[in-house]
Amino acid sequence: MSSTETQPLAPGSLAGKRALVTGSSRGIGADTVKYFAQAGASVVINYRNKEARALKLVDQLRDGGAEAIAVGADLTDADSVQGLVDTIREQLGGLDILVLNASGGMESGMEPDYALKLNRDAQVDFLSAVRPLLGPGSRIVFVTSHQAHFIETTDTMPEYRPVALSKRAGEDALRELIPSLEADGISFVVVSGDMIEGTITATLLQRANPNAIESRREAAGRLYNVSEFAAEVALAAVEPVPANNTRYVGDVTEFLNA
Numbered sequence: 001m002s003s004t005e006t007q008p009l010a011p012g013s014l015a016g017k018r019a020l021v022t023g024s025s026r027g028i029g030a031d032t033v034k035y036f037a038q039a040g041a042s043v044v045i046n047y048r049n050k051e052a053r054a055l056k057l058v059d060q061l062r063d064g065g066a067e068a069i070a071v072g073a074d075l076t077d078a079d080s081v082q083g084l085v086d087t088i089r090e091q092l093g094g095l096d097i098l099v100l101n102a103s104g105g106m107e108s109g110m111e112p113d114y115a116l117k118l119n120r121d122a123q124v125d126f127l128s129a130v131r132p133l134l135g136p137g138s139r140i141v142f143v144t145s146h147q148a149h150f151i152e153t154t155d156t157m158p159e160y161r162p163v164a165l166s167k168r169a170g171e172d173a174l175r176e177l178i179p180s181l182e183a184d185g186i187s188f189v190v191v192s193g194d195m196i197e198g199t200i201t202a203t204l205l206q207r208a209n210p211n212a213i214e215s216r217r218e219a220a221g222r223l224y225n226v227s228e229f230a231a232e233v234a235l236a237a238v239e240p241v242p243a244n245n246t247r248y249v250g251d252v253t254e255f256l257n258a
């Protein structure tokens, strides 16, 4: 994110707030965490493999005056998730914003049901592990794609279909928790966006389907880049909860009419 790009949140607007973004050493998660830090929040960068990148981001955010820590945890590993929860409790005392950004399922060499394990089961288990850290007034944001959110009515590329189905299953499982979250004063928002230019997922899909990015750009009118989409994720953490707890990024007429 360069200094010329939009800062979606006013400086100081998150002073005193504590935010965790899963999978935030790189990509959309990293830009989201930067926006929170620039708005004055204390931030937790979670990584699975990319420790060096996470530590570099911590240094960068601290140089900018923010409070930031990096904590490694594989969301599919209960012990490492508990370690993350314990570290946050010790160092920050709790959380005001949780962004469920980490995702996967297109990695090679994983077990056949890995997408479902990470994108559904691990998301639900993660939320239940982190929930004691979330008090009244806190916000959970679940990040997904239009291709996953609308998979029941609009098919997608075969390489992405298992991920799309698993992310929609994760979204549905999390949505079932909304009444009990709201009873505890915790709000929940799903952010859904089209293919994001400059991401590894978009590159992989383009490699398998040489027209993938162009055809989505044509259908959607425009595609968001990483920092633009991250700005929407950051806004979803602070703005009023939208209708049906869903924030659509870009035009979704095509999907709603399908």
Ligand SMILES: NC(=O)c1ccc[n+]([C@@H]2O[C@H](COP(=O)([O-])OP(=O)(O)OC[C@H]3O[C@@H](n4cnc5c(N)ncnc54)[C@H](OP(=O)(O)O)[C@@H]3O)[C@@H](O)[C@H]2O)c1
Pocket (backbone or CB within 6 Å): 022, 023, 024, 025, 026, 027, 028, 029, 046, 047, 048, 049, 050, 051, 073, 074, 075, 076, 100, 101, 102, 103, 104, 118, 143, 144, 145, 146, 167, 192, 193, 194, 195, 196, 197, 199, 200, 201, 202
């Ligand atoms: N890419 C798109 O076109 C697009 C479009 C719309 C919505 N989205 C959504 O935006 C979010 C971020 O997408 P992205 O493209 O930036 O993703 P990405 O590049 O694939 O990054 C995924 C992040 O998740 C982390 N991660 C993966 N498996 C993990 C695990 N088992 N435990 C903990 N962390 C794990 C990775 O950590 P390490 O790097 O440390 O391994 C990485 O930081 C996703 O929810 C995705 O569905 C993406």
